[in-house]
Amino acid sequence: MRFSNVEMQLQTLGTRIAYKTFVGKNCLGNHKQRKANLIMKTIKTLGLVTAGLLCGTGLASATAVGDLGTTATLNQLAGTGNYLEVGDKIFSGFTDSESGLNSFSASGITVTATYSGGVYYLQWAGNMSVISLATAASGDLELGYTVRATSGTINWIDQDYAGSISPILTGIGNVGIVETVRVPGGPVVGTTTVGTGLISAGPWTIGPYEQPYIVPPQNELDVVKDISISSLSPYTTTSVSFVEQSFHQITVPDGGATVSLLGVTLMGLGLLRWKQSK
Secondary structure, rough: OOHHHHHHHHHHHHHHHHHHHOOOOOOOOOHHHHHHHHHHHHHHHHHHHHHHHHHHHOOOOOOOOOEEEOOEHHHHHHOOOOOEEEEOOEEEEEEEEOOOOOOOOOHOOOOEEEEEOOEEEEEEEEEEEEEEEOEEEEEEEEEEEEEOOOOEEEEEEEEEEEEEEEOOOEEEEEEEEEEEOOOOOEEEEEEEEEOOEEEOOOEEEEEEOOOOOOOEEEEEEEEEEEEEEEEEOOOOOEEEEEEEEEEEEEEEEEEHHHHHHHHHHHHHHHHHHHHHHH
């Protein structure tokens, strides 16, 4: 575990107080020495607890291994242990699986986490398409991930999609999505099925569609999107170019509680020093 400068200073402060008060006096006997050592350990522990609280609430932090910031390609995320982080949202555990798609490459899919207007978003953008030749063709793409809220609980999520069908005059195709949301290692808390239906050439959009409310709200969810893409007329390209998820939550304020705990810790340090000075 790595500590920030603030954390190290708190630990050092506890050590110095204990040393100056209890060890620096030559007249200490064995009993007092043991008591001093015990209190010094207590003070150091309080310092570390406070440092942990600061780290957990963003007052002091260290760069985490695997954090790629707010954007990366899908191949940098899927199966690597890397994750994206924006605000209080951490997106991890990315997976992808495809069959029947044309020219699909995880390195060509950009995944971006954003925050706007009080709402968090996760987006996939790139080439996700099926091309038919003389006969109809279809393919499937499954995208998965885990979302965690560090300062609240998620009570619903939305989804929307965009793409196109070509050629303009004769292309016919469809896109359908089944989305499953579950508590990690636990029950399914939401499922939706959406789609374009049979549509002719041109741009298309789906959504935004809202999942049913997640009851009770959760601070961590596993999400899987199963996207089916079909080109139903000869020599047609049906493409998905944009996949987006949005997240809405109940925020739990914790800044005041953290400051209170910090005050209790510092008061404990002073009390221990006062007792030994008497």
